[in-house]
Amino acid sequence: MARLDENLSKQNKVKAIEEMIQIVLLRIPKEVEAMHFYKKAAEKSTTKEAQELFLSLAQQEKGHEAELRRILQDLKEELKNIKGDLS
């Protein structure tokens, strides 16, 4: 019985991680798109200040993307481990 409960809570955990994976995954292209936009805006800027601002915003989006990819990787790893335990 204890084993069953344990498996059940693990299944809930699997579900929660899978949901989280989807949330993070769908956000990544948005960050890429935002970075692309700021880079373009920087290229088209007419003043140095605007260009610097847009480049720094582009850098931030790159950071978000990298961070999300790292989180995604960790989540996938965690999911693999839990699923390995279940079977």
Next chain:
Amino acid sequence: MKREDVRNYNGEDGKPAYIIYDGKVYDVTESRLWKKGKHMGRHKAGEDMTSFISMAPHDARVLEKVKYVCDLEDDELVEEKNEKLRAFYRKYHPHPIFIHYPMGILYFGAFMLLLWILTGNKSFELSSYYGLIAGTLSVYPAILSGLLSWYINYEKTLTVIFKNKLIFSGLLVVISTIISVLRIFLGDMLFESNLYYLYIIGYFLTIPVMTFIAYNGGRITWPD
């Protein structure tokens, strides 16, 4: 050093800890902020930190305090290759283009079929037949371009949304192909046999199946 060589210097098991920043390799073994190759519980030695700098509470000048090892040998990053593919996809966005064909044509065809059933006018049946053929053929580019985007932009990660899209796309192919074959090879004989019901049901079934795929597509572009 090459990127894969740096990966071994992860600071674990007494190994030195190296990191990459902007094409250069640095030794952070001595840094108390990189104990056992771990930094702030989220970064690992052996990896490229370039993209993360904007998320850090410090700027790149911190690297002046650690030992520079060497420049990274030129390599084409997998990430760079992916970025090229993503740029290609962004520029031509084939999926949102191709999906309009099956969506438009099959809806139109089903509507013609309905008019034929209601009025008995054979021209409507012929229109629905042509709609079916064109619609069925146009499902393929829609699916292939969807797979392409899934591959390029989502690294083939299988989530509920993508499972839905894949399963129901398979179903759509099966249904639309079967009823096309029935209509092409049986012609008017179809309407005198019991397969007629299969044809009608199959045809109308393509609509909710396709709409469900499209709905799941919208969830990708506009996540809630």
